[in-house]
Amino acid sequence: MEKGSETEKWKFQGNKGLNSSAVSVRGVYNMLMDTINNNQNNKTVIPLCRVDPTDNPLFRTTSVAHQAVAEAVQSYNFNCYPPTVGLPAAKRAIAKYLSSDLPYQLSPEDIFLTVGGTQAIDIILPVLARPGANILLPRPGYPQYDSRAASCLLEVRYFDLLPQRRWEVDLDSIEALTDENTVAMVLINPSNPCGNVFTHQHLKKVAETAKKLGICIIADEVYAHVAFGSNPFVPIGVFSSIVPVITIGSLSKRWLVPGWRTGWIATCDPHKIFQITGIVKNIISYLEITADPLSFMQAAIPQILEKTKPEFHLKNMNIMKEAADIFYDVCKEIPCLTCPHKPEGAMSAMVEINFAHVKGIIDDVDFCDKLAKEESVILLPGVTVGLKNWLRISLAVDPSDLEEGLSRLKAFSLRHETR
Numbered sequence: 217m218e219k220g221s222e223t224e225k226w227k228f229q230g231n232k233g234l235n236s237s238a239v240s241v242r243g244v245y246n247m248l249m250d251t252i253n254n255n256q257n258n259k260t261v262i263p264l265c266r267v268d269p270t271d272n273p274l275f276r277t278t279s280v281a282h283q284a285v286a287e288a289v290q291s292y293n294f295n296c297y298p299p300t301v302g303l304p305a306a307k308r309a310i311a312k313y314l315s316s317d318l319p320y321q322l323s324p325e326d327i328f329l330t331v332g333g334t335q336a337i338d339i340i341l342p343v344l345a346r347p348g349a350n351i352l353l354p355r356p357g358y359p360q361y362d363s364r365a366a367s368c369l370l371e372v373r374y375f376d377l378l379p380q381r382r383w384e385v386d387l388d389s390i391e392a393l394t395d396e397n398t399v400a401m402v403l404i405n406p407s408n409p410c411g412n413v414f415t416h417q418h419l420k421k422v423a424e425t426a427k428k429l430g431i432c433i434i435a436d437e438v439y440a441h442v443a444f445g446s447n448p449f450v451p452i453g454v455f456s457s458i459v460p461v462i463t464i465g466s467l468s469k470r471w472l473v474p475g476w477r478t479g480w481i482a483t484c485d486p487h488k489i490f491q492i493t494g495i496v497k498n499i500i501s502y503l504e505i506t507a508d509p510l511s512f513m514q515a516a517i518p519q520i521l522e523k524t525k526p527e528f529h530l531k532n533m534n535i536m537k538e539a540a541d542i543f544y545d546v547c548k549e550i551p552c553l554t555c556p557h558k559p560e561g562a563m564s565a566m567v568e569i570n571f572a573h574v575k576g577i578i579d580d581v582d583f584c585d586k587l588a589k590e591e592s593v594i595l596l597p598g599v600t601v602g603l604k605n606w607l608r609i610s611l612a613v614d615p616s617d618l619e620e621g622l623s624r625l626k627a628f629s630l631r632h633e634t635r
């Protein structure tokens with residue numbers, strides 16, 4: 217038998233269950249890039265699909281962060297494996313940083329260092345999974361939760377975020393979805409993909425609902441403080457005396473360094489319910505068998521959190537606000553697209569396709585495919601984040617790219633308009 221030929225019999229093959237590209241942002245991005253490469257139309261590619269703040273050249277992290285990392289590397293003190301739960305100084309600094317927004321103090325023992333927000337999700341879902349358990353996810357949401365839940369056999373049930381009510385949680389549906397096997401609900405605030413920031417009042421209602429149902433809250437606050445509208449960012453940990461909260465955080469967005477892969481899990485739980493129920497023990501057990509965030513990144517955290525100047529954050533929020541204004545104004549000029557709510561947080565927005573105003577397009581995927589072919593603009597089909605026939609647009613791009621992308625989107629939409 218010829219080596220490597222198809223006739224050769226091997227006992228192994230790729231796990232088909234792992235083929236999750238149909239639901240991942242990267243999978244869709246790659247697919248649309250292929251579409252553009254196969255249909256060259258000489259237009260520069262404008263990717264408004266993934267949300268990477270470094271796509272905007274105005275977004276550069278603070279020199280404080282660069283210095284902190286450089287010093288940690290140059291010290292030679294952080295070439296070691298880090299402790300399982302994270303470097304004590306980093307844990308102390310994160311506890312202090314998060315506590316400044318809370319009515320009580322977190323302790324360093326409440327903090328666990330992770331490889332970005334992504335690994336925090338990857339850890340917390342299997343920690344909560346048990347045979348027959350289910351978890352409530354927002355729709356639209358962040359697809360990493362769906363993929364991770366599938367891989368740890370955690371059943372997913374979706375509750376709606378209501379566009380006509382500024383993307384608030386449909387609290388009635390939460391009650392209807394919950395049974396004795398429901399363990400947690402996920403809330404992303406500020407919201408990717410919707411671009412809203414939940415009010416203090418609404419978060420309190422969410423906490424009270426979760427308490428009534430006996431489930432904990434996973435608060436995805438990877439976009440914490442990325443809020444540039446009228447609602448200030450409030451961490452739901454503020455209500456952790458009502459319901460225990462597992463907060464997921466990251467340097468990726470607020471410090472504009474998604475490639476540094478540094479995040480955390482914080483258990484906001486003054487009544488120690490996560491200790492009693494064994495969740496904390498399980499998080500530590502999981503950390504013992506998984507990769508750690510880089511030692512020198514952990515070492516840089518205290519300086520990054522403590523020395524970053526407020527002006528750095530303020531400047532970035534002004535840039536995001538301007539992007540949201542540009543986006544919202546152009547959107548109003550496109551009859552087939554409706555943005556129910558001007559973005560005021562995170563770095564993306566959702567728009568609904570109104571099929572009464574377009575012809576020859578069957579759904580959101582078809583819309584994105586034709587837009588990519590004709591205009592080399594890449595948007596994320598809403599189905600990827602759980603909302604068919606909507607589109608997600610990233611606002612974290614070069615302002616001139618955003619304007620050009622929106623102008624091509626408008627031209628495309630008018631060309632396909634029903635007359």
Ligand SMILES: Cc1ncc(COP(=O)(O)O)c(C=O)c1O
Nearest residue numbers: 332333334358404408438466468
């Ligand atoms: C809602 C949400 N959660 C988690 C993550 C993952 O965070 P990180 O990039 O720090 O891994 C992202 C990244 O885009 C996100 O949007």
